[in-house]
Amino acid sequence: MAKRSIVPFGPQHPVLPEPVHLDLVLEDEVVVEAVPSIGFVHRGLEKLVETKDFKEYVYIAERVCGICSFGHGLGYCQTLEQIMNLEVPPRARYLRTIWMEMSRIHSHLLWLGLLADAMGFESLFMESWKLREKILDMFDATTGGRVIFSVNCIGGVLKDMDETMLKNIVDTCNEMEKELKPIADAFLREYTTESRLRGLGVLPADQAVLAGAVGPMLRASGVAYDARKLGYAAYGDLDLEPITSSDGDSYARCEVRIKEISQSFDLIRQAAAKIPAGPIAVPVKGFPKGEYFTRIEQPRGEAIYYVKANGTKFIERFRLRTPTTSNIPPMLNMLKDCQLADVPLLILTIDPCISCTER
Amino acid sequence: MSSLKFIPFAGTALRNLFRKPVTTSYPFAPAQYPERMRGHIEIDIESCISCGMCARSCPPGALTVDRAAGTWTIQRFDCVQCGNCVNVCPKKCLKMVPGYTTPDCTKHSDTYTRTTPLPKPAPRPAAKPAAPAAQAAPAASQAPAAKTE
Numbered sequence: 001m002a003k004r005s006i007v008p009f010g011p012q013h014p015v016l017p018e019p020v021h022l023d024l025v026l027e028d029e030v031v032v033e034a035v036p037s038i039g040f041v042h043r044g045l046e047k048l049v050e051t052k053d054f055k056e057y058v059y060i061a062e063r064v065c066g067i068c069s070f071g072h073g074l075g076y077c078q079t080l081e082q083i084m085n086l087e088v089p090p091r092a093r094y095l096r097t098i099w100m101e102m103s104r105i106h107s108h109l110l111w112l113g114l115l116a117d118a119m120g121f122e123s124l125f126m127e128s129w130k131l132r133e134k135i136l137d138m139f140d141a142t143t144g145g146r147v148i149f150s151v152n153c154i155g156g157v158l159k160d161m162d163e164t165m166l167k168n169i170v171d172t173c174n175e176m177e178k179e180l181k182p183i184a185d186a187f188l189r190e191y192t193t194e195s196r197l198r199g200l201g202v203l204p205a206d207q208a209v210l211a212g213a214v215g216p217m218l219r220a221s222g223v224a225y226d227a228r229k230l231g232y233a234a235y236g237d238l239d240l241e242p243i244t245s246s247d248g249d250s251y252a253r254c255e256v257r258i259k260e261i262s263q264s265f266d267l268i269r270q271a272a273a274k275i276p277a278g279p280i281a282v283p284v285k286g287f288p289k290g291e292y293f294t295r296i297e298q299p300r301g302e303a304i305y306y307v308k309a310n311g312t313k314f315i316e317r318f319r320l321r322t323p324t325t326s327n328i329p330p331m332l333n334m335l336k337d338c339q340l341a342d343v344p345l346l347i348l349t350i351d352p353c354i355s356c357t358e359r
Numbered sequence: 360m361s362s363l364k365f366i367p368f369a370g371t372a373l374r375n376l377f378r379k380p381v382t383t384s385y386p387f388a389p390a391q392y393p394e395r396m397r398g399h400i401e402i403d404i405e406s407c408i409s410c411g412m413c414a415r416s417c418p419p420g421a422l423t424v425d426r427a428a429g430t431w432t433i434q435r436f437d438c439v440q441c442g443n444c445v446n447v448c449p450k451k452c453l454k455m456v457p458g459y460t461t462p463d464c465t466k467h468s469d470t471y472t473r474t475t476p477l478p479k480p481a482p483r484p485a486a487k488p489a490a491p492a493a494q495a496a497p498a499a500s501q502a503p504a505a506k507t508e
Contacts, residue, residue: 056418059441123372130381137393144397144455150441158446159395186368 002027007340011040015118015344018354022347026340034335034343036328042358049318054080054288057315058152064320065356066147067110070103071298072320072356073152075305078232079294080154083309086282090234092156094275097234098169099143099151101264101271105176106135107299108257108264111351112187115254118348119196124186131179134172141165156281166272173265184258188251197251201334201346204248211330214323215301217350220256221248227297238270250349257351287311298323300351322356392457397440399460402431404471406452413444413453429473436466 005026011019019040025033045064049057062073074096081088113128136146142161143149151159161169187193203213208221218225219242226242228235243259245252288309295304301323308317327350334346383390392398409426421437422444424430445453 052418053416056416056443059418059439059443063439123375124368127371133381140396141393142395144393144395144442145440148439148441150397150443158442182368182371186371190367 004032009343013344015114015348016352017114018352020347020352020354022335022343024335024340024343029340031335031338031340031343034332036332038354038358040358041355045359046318046320049315051314053313054309054315055154055284057318058154059150061318061320062148062150062152064359065322065353067107067353068103068298068300068303068322068356069147070099070149070152071296071303073149074100074233075294075296075303075320076307076318077152077154078296079292079305079307080288080309082292082294083288083290083307084154084284084286086155086284088156089279089282090276091160091278092280093234094271095157095161095280096152097238097271098161098166098268098275099139099149100233101267102135102139102169104264104299105261106132106139107351108261109135111257111348112183112254115345115348116187116193118345119193121186121193124183124193127183127186131176131183134176138169138172142169153281155284156279158281160280166275170269170272173268177262177265180258180261187254187258194251196345197254198249200250200342201338201349202247202249203330203334207333208248208330211333212326213301213330214326215298215351216253216256216260217301217327217330219244220252222246225302227295227302230295232294232296234271234274235267237274238267240267250345253349287313288315300324300353300356301327320356320359322353322359324350324353324357327352328357394457396457397442397455398458399435399440399456400433400438400444401454401456402433402471403452403454404431404473405475406450407431407471407473408450408477409473410449412447412449416443416447418443429477430470431473432468432470434466434468435460436463 007024007026009022009024010016011021021037021040023035023037024031025035045060048060052060058073058076061076062069064072109128109132113125113132116124116128139149140146142165143151143159151157203217203221205221205223208218209223213221222244224242224244226240228240229242240263243256243263245255288307289311291306291308293304293306295302303323304321306317306319307315310316331347331350335343338346409424409429409431411424411426414422414424418441419437419439421434423432425432440455442455445455
């Protein structure tokens with residue numbers, strides 16, 4: 001048996017956008033075991049729910065993460081709407097869907113850029129983020145913020161979109177779809193990127209399910225599971241099929257995410273065509289009492305929101321299970337028997353969001 | 360594998376050599392902000408009635424309202440531009456305007472002081488219609504109360 005050594009990886013590493021630490025147990029260059037430790041960016045946001053008005057907490061919920069911010073606000077609002085039996089107006093549900101899909105495009109393009117950067121493909125990284133700027137500009141024009149949107153409220157949304165805005169969004173989506181093609185080709189059809197990704201970190205479907213993988217990570221292993229099929233917001237009215245790939249390797253995860261960007265363009269077009277007129281919010285009366293679980297599909301996978309309210313303006317317990325929390329165990333499975341040089345890329349393929357995970 | 364290309368990105372890379380930069384040369388070119396941008400809060404202090412709704416509903420606690428002095432103070436570096444104060448303001452004297460605030464080395468606050476006195480509050484409906492002096496009483500008790508606050 002070769003001599004074992006332990007290499008610390010992170011919390012600061014060029015490939016990691018956020019801090020996670022792994023102790024990599026190596027035999028020569030091969031990883032035998034990876035021991036994760038998190039807790040570098042814990043902010044106690046769940047605990048804060050006990051001292052903030054439940055309506056104000058929406059602004060804190062969306063600050064859990066800078067990339068999935070819209071989804072966190074949406075998940076929290078949906079949970080409270082269920083507790084308080086509020087019927088969200090159809091227009092608000094469609095607007096939420098459009099913003100949620102814009103978030104997905106923005107998150108996946110960010111991930112594609114990071115992947116290109118991790119491979120050392122700097123110009124592809126720039127191209128991906130150049131495209132992402134258009135989505136951020138659209139967010140800025142429709143919500144007033146590029147990263148933190150503050151448009152969700154309990155009972156609906158705070159801002160409406162007029163016809164011009166919706167048309168601009170659809171036009172920009174059409175334009176972006178054309179610009180995405182050369183980028184997608186560079187990821188999926190180029191010899192160098194394919195040889196870097198193909199066959200790396202294979203996660204078979206049974207292992208993915210057993211380890212609790214969610215989102216694109218699970219779908220890349222061939223399991224057609226997408227929480228959007230539950231039909232929350234306006235997803236029930238839209239034509240949507242989960243995108244899967246059967247290979248379960250890093251290439252498949254990249255392919256699934258690129259196809260999901262195209263799917264999101266399509267969903268935005270469908271929603272913009274079907275959006276009904278009407279009010280965008282219903283008034284909230286009284287205080288919530290009861291508890292509820294909600295599941296939504298964040299760009300990185302399924303997220304679970306739990307709220308327990310006691311009839312006062314302060315909520316008793318808020319729990320958020322983020323996609324990265326679920327994706328860490330399958331990541332540790334993937335890291336076994338891989339080369340040390342592949343570790344950064346494999347960590348990146350789960351699209352880790354440590355700030356979400358630690359809250 | 361037959362669909363694999365050797366260097367499909369070369370075309371994009373070559374075209375980029377002859378394109379203009381996609382970024383603007385800020386600060387030489389002015390930044391363009393969309394109309395809805397949540398840049399910073401501005402107040403029309405003369406319309407403010409110092410009700411304190413904004414201060415009570417500010418998630419980071421960046422606002423202070425002093426009813427007696429007629430001031431409205433914002434800690435610019437604590438404000439997270441959520442816009443909650445704008446939504447709850449009953450007089451709609453707060454507004455979110457585009458453009459970022461200027462950076463600074465120290466945390467500072469901006470205080471706005473109302474120059475005109477508050478209009479007298481409308482007389483409250485009397486709790487018991489039997490009391491004839493009920494209408495005059497709130498206005499008379501309001502003035503000394505404002506001084507002591």
